[in-house]
Amino acid sequence: MLSGSSANSHQILHHHNHISRPVPEPSQDEPTLPRVLTILSHVLEKLVARNDQLVQLGSQNQSQQKWINETASYQLAGKSLKGFDGVRAPSISIGKYMERIYKYTNCSPSCFVVGYVYIDRLVHKYPDSLVVSLNVHRLLVTCVMVASKMLDDVHYNNAIYARVGGVTNAELNRLELELLFLLDFGVTISSQVFEIYCQHLEKEMLRNEAAIDYYYNNMARPAITNSTPDATEISIEDHAQSSSSHE
Template sequence: MLAITDDDQNRLPEPNEPDTATPRVLSILSFVLGRLVNRNETLSLSRSSRRLGKNLEAFHGVRPPAITIPKYLNRIYKYTNCSPACFVVGYVYIDRLVHRHPGSLVVSLNVHRLLVTSIMVAAKVLDDEHYNNAFYARVGGVTNAELNRLELEFLFMLDFDLTVTSRIFESYCLHLEREMLMWNGTMLKIESGIHSNAIEDIAEISVEDMESFSSPVSNGGLT
């Protein structure tokens, strides 16, 4: 079981400066993914949908991590220094994955693992310089062996189709922008909450927070 300790935090590089503005895309993605998870959680509880999400069982934890989606995305951004475009492309990959595997649901049990895997893969595709799997595993709160396995699972589920053209990228940016405009009032509240806590060190995640996130996948699945 992996826990993020104070010593481990000291081995991480200096994060982006606290006064550096968090990319707006993180706030938008947090909101969009939060709505998606809430909708799918309701769907997965219905009698006819209990088996949905089976294709994503490799990404399931025993129970949802305590860390929220906004804080988790912010943590990845702060410590990996990946470009903001990686978050959009990571979202493209997740959306592509669920469309290729009908019935798969992004839920609270798998969204964190899907995010760290998809963003890491996107960074390898987009960024000239990026951290290795071991570092992403430490930032993401999973073991290196688990992240290696999740990356392979993710790539095979995508049939190694990692190409994102400029047209596709722009279309997803427009989609996210429309979501922002449609839910602007709620988005402003979310962004206010994130920026008001910008000086908080989100690297301090307790053992309890990460326990389910680092647990054996064999015990996971929709329950």
């Protein structure tokens, strides 16, 4: 359990509120998005852009890439991020996807930091698996959901997160188990580790202040609607498959 946040974590986690409403209906006059979402979006966008480029460069030599994939599969014996891959990269940006999760699940901003910790642990534990545009959205919704169960006194169930995240309930249940086993069920984050990541994000904010400010001003807009939209409105699969997967 996290406790004793310092000035660093307080600065990037402002507008922190626990869930108190029974249904996911954001208010028209709610405050702007917590800045930590913008920082995390910037960090993840850079990571995914770099990794997508690496995958593209690697695929230019198909025979070598095939050998790398086969070797990685053998070494990991099924332990990889492959289970989070979608058919194609979603059209929604990472920032807008995080904004959607925050608005419609009312999870605390700390959940996004802890979700990022989970992703970072996966990256270090399975270095042959990259966080790319094909898997980052599923990783995000799964990690934030698990983090909310660890941090928030009240949280929504998997069905709500699945609806918000644009996946089926059955798939999100599977992804949750996949994540837990990949992390060896190590989902508890100490306050010291949490503070270290907050400091890292604060440094990232200072290094890229202009870009983050621009992104923040474009992300931090009031909600357009007061109801939770259907998952089919924002499927993280291609439109052809989403229409059948949510029936």
